[in-house]
Amino acid sequence: MARVVVFDETGGPDVLRIVDEPTADPAAGEVRVRIEAFGVNPLDAMTRAGTAPLPPRLPHARIGCEGTGVVDAVGPDVEGLQAGDPVLITAVPDMATGGTYAEYTVAPASRVIPRPAGLTATAAAALWVSYSTAYGALIEKAGMRPADHVLITAASGTVGLAAIQIANQIGAIPLAVTRDSAKEEALLEAGAAAVIAGDRDDLVETTRRLTGGAGADIVLDSVMGPGMDETAHAARPVGGTLVTVGWLDPRPAPYPAVPITMHRYMSFEHVLDSAASRRIAAFLGAGLRTGALRPTIDRVFAFDDVVEAHRYLDKGQDGPGKIVVAV
Numbered sequence: 128m129a130r131v132v133v134f135d136e137t138g139g140p141d142v143l144r145i146v147d148e149p150t151a152d153p154a155a156g157e158v159r160v161r162i163e164a165f166g167v168n169p170l171d172a173m174t175r176a177g178t179a180p181l182p183p184r185l186p187h188a189r190i191g192c193e194g195t196g197v198v199d200a201v202g203p204d205v206e207g208l209q210a211g212d213p214v215l216i217t218a219v220p221d222m223a224t225g226g227t228y229a230e231y232t233v234a235p236a237s238r239v240i241p242r243p244a245g246l247t248a249t250a251a252a253a254l255w256v257s258y259s260t261a262y263g264a265l266i267e268k269a270g271m272r273p274a275d276h277v278l279i280t281a282a283s284g285t286v287g288l289a290a291i292q293i294a295n296q297i298g299a300i301p302l303a304v305t306r307d308s309a310k311e312e313a314l315l316e317a318g319a320a321a322v323i324a325g326d327r328d329d330l331v332e333t334t335r336r337l338t339g340g341a342g343a344d345i346v347l348d349s350v351m352g353p354g355m356d357e358t359a360h361a362a363r364p365v366g367g368t369l370v371t372v373g374w375l376d377p378r379p380a381p382y383p384a385v386p387i388t389m390h391r392y393m394s395f396e397h398v399l400d401s402a403a404s405r406r407i408a409a410f411l412g413a414g415l416r417t418g419a420l421r422p423t424i425d426r427v428f429a430f431d432d433v434v435e436a437h438r439y440l441d442k443g444q445d446g447p448g449k450i451v452v453a454v
């Protein structure tokens with residue numbers, strides 16, 4: 128038997144409960160992972176609340192799209208993985224049955240990669256979703272290059288912090304956007320070349336000033352909402368690119384009237400592709416080895432306190448970085 132987080136109806140954090148269930152055996156092509164830690168993502172809160180793009184399969188839905196642990200059993204026809212290997216789970220094709228908020232989960236072997244050496248389980252739990260999203264959006268989608276000015280909204284969020292580090296890793300220039308100028312110092316310490324604060328600066332004017340009048344080569348937008356038009360106008364008017372990855376502001380977003388290239392990026396388009404996953408893993412591994420990438424952890428909760436972890440996410444975190452649950 129193993130402990131698993133499930134929910135029978137959508138709603139606030141209290142709908143989550145921990146139950147005991149038999150552990151499933153891995154089928155052909157699958158591995159069972161003993162989870163050591165998992166990241167708590169905004170998508171999880173949306174899934175729990177019933178506002179995610181894919182509705183949860185109720186009742187008794189599991190939850191959680193990333194996690195790390197140790198391979199505990201290997202199904203037939205799996206090569207290159209054995210019991211005892213520390214791994215990251217890179218994608219959960221069906222959270223309702225394979226969600227990572229659990230002591231054990233079974234996953235396709237193709238969705239599991241070796242855990243980068245030297246990472247603790249809690250740091251590893253803060254890595255994959257945020258960094259693969261920032262990498263995929265900036266490098267694979269927008270083609271970020273050295274010297275590009277990259278405007279990053281919600282820069283103190285986990286995707287934003289990853290984007291700052293990834294831009295620095297390749298020699299691009301990260302311009303961090305926050306609503307709150309009190310976060311300026313922390314963002315500069317996190318590697319931002321400059322900070323644009325909504326309570327102090329005009330976004331478009333300040334971006335133009337910081338880019339010699341040109342505008343940002345790439346805008347990474349985790350917020351959208353009504354502010355997206357202004358965000359798009361901060362991009363270079365000819366040849367600029369805007370990539371949206373998130374929807375932190377759930378209100379409708381206008382279609383910006385600027386002649387820039389726009390992409391919508393969903394990390395599943397890459398993490399379900401083994402070749403792309405290998406590229407992401409290689410890039411992140413290199414950044415971890417050199418110290419360019421340093422997963423930021425805000426707070427670690429115990430497994431029994433998973434409801435508290437969701438309450439903390441819903442109310443708005445105190446600090447920057449990932450909420451992690453240690454199992």
Ligand SMILES: NC(=O)c1ccc[n+]([C@@H]2O[C@H](COP(=O)([O-])OP(=O)(O)OC[C@H]3O[C@@H](n4cnc5c(N)ncnc54)[C@H](OP(=O)(O)O)[C@@H]3O)[C@@H](O)[C@H]2O)c1
Pocket residue numbers: 168169170256257260281282283284285286287304305306307310349350371372373374375376377392393394395448
């Ligand atoms: N496309 C994908 O595959 C993918 C993958 C991962 C995440 N996402 C999405 O990307 C978004 C960011 O994820 P995350 O993990 O970085 O989130 P996060 O860590 O929860 O981001 C928190 C930060 O976002 C800013 N923020 C929050 N609400 C805001 C609002 N209404 N307007 C402006 N800024 C706001 C705040 O910074 P300030 O107070 O400093 O402004 C806050 O510190 C989420 O919508 C998430 O669902 C998408």
